[in-house]
Amino acid sequence: MNPIDNDKLTPETTAMVKVWDWPVRVFHWTLVASVMGAYFTGESEDYERLHQTLGWVAAGLIAFRLVWGLIGTRYARFTEFVSGPAQVWAYVKSLRSDQPQHFVGHNPVGAVAVIVLMSLTVLSVYTGWLLTADDAAEWLEEAHEIAVNTLISLVVVHVIGVVWSSRTHGENLFKAMLNGRKAAPPEAGIHRNWGVLAWAMVLAVAWFVVLQLRG
Numbered sequence: 475m476n477p478i479d480n481d482k483l484t485p486e487t488t489a490m491v492k493v494w495d496w497p498v499r500v501f502h503w504t505l506v507a508s509v510m511g512a513y514f515t516g517e518s519e520d521y522e523r524l525h526q527t528l529g530w531v532a533a534g535l536i537a538f539r540l541v542w543g544l545i546g547t548r549y550a551r552f553t554e555f556v557s558g559p560a561q562v563w564a565y566v567k568s569l570r571s572d573q574p575q576h577f578v579g580h581n582p583v584g585a586v587a588v589i590v591l592m593s594l595t596v597l598s599v600y601t602g603w604l605l606t607a608d609d610a611a612e613w614l615e616e617a618h619e620i621a622v623n624t625l626i627s628l629v630v631v632h633v634i635g636v637v638w639s640s641r642t643h644g645e646n647l648f649k650a651m652l653n654g655r656k657a658a659p660p661e662a663g664i665h666r667n668w669g670v671l672a673w674a675m676v677l678a679v680a681w682f683v684v685l686q687l688r689g
């Protein structure tokens with residue numbers, strides 16, 4: 475994972491190129507819907523089944539993303555955005571200069587948030603699943619609540635980070651997560667969008683939810 479040369483970031487040398495393929499974007503917004511849906515259905519017994527179903531959807535999405543992080547398109551790959559503390563620190567330090575490091579995919583700090591968000595989602599689903607046992611220990615309820623509340627707090631930090639980073643780097647990251655495009659040197663773009671795979675994901679999620687809620 476290397477920052478792009480700031481000299482290559484002029485309007486003359488950049489174009490709107492594809493960075494996030496369809497599966498990454500479908501993963502993100504379906505994860506948002508399932509995590510928020512599970513959060514708002516967690517308190518009422520009337521919605522227990524929906525709550526659990528949304529939890530499984532979130533877990534399934536993370537499982538998919540782990541695989542896509544190994545075999546997906548360039549910026550979806552972990553090797554492209556997971557970095558060590560030295561790289562995170564170098565990025566943070568560069569933010570104080572007038573030429574902050576610029577990354578086409580996730581920046582090193584955003585990448586840490588991404589990994590922690592995914593881990594907390596898994597932890598929330600795992601503690602929730604353990605709670606479904608008849609003889610579940612009482613402390614598990616508290617553990618589930620702590621995991622979920624930490625996750626939601628981090629989502630708030632994540633959204634603030636997205637707004638802040640968009641302003642710092644003069645780009646609209648929210649829009650990029652919708653249309654997949656960012657301003658970058660033309661050769662930096664990905665070549666395949668994997669739309670069919672994204673459709674398969676949507677159908678699999680819809681099919682799973684319907685089956686769970688009907689059964």
Ligand code: HEM
Pocket residue numbers: 498501502505506507509510539550579580581584588591592595629632633636647648649650651
């Ligand atoms: C439950 C709430 C949310 C969760 C769990 C979540 C999780 C994630 C994850 C895991 C990624 C990495 C995507 C990937 O590489 O596949 C990501 C990226 C991103 N998220 Fe969220 N997100 C949430 C809410 C939001 C919201 C409300 C926004 C709207 C501003 C947002 C905007 C973004 C953007 C713009 C990126 C890409 C950041 C970049 O360009 O580096 N997220 N999010």
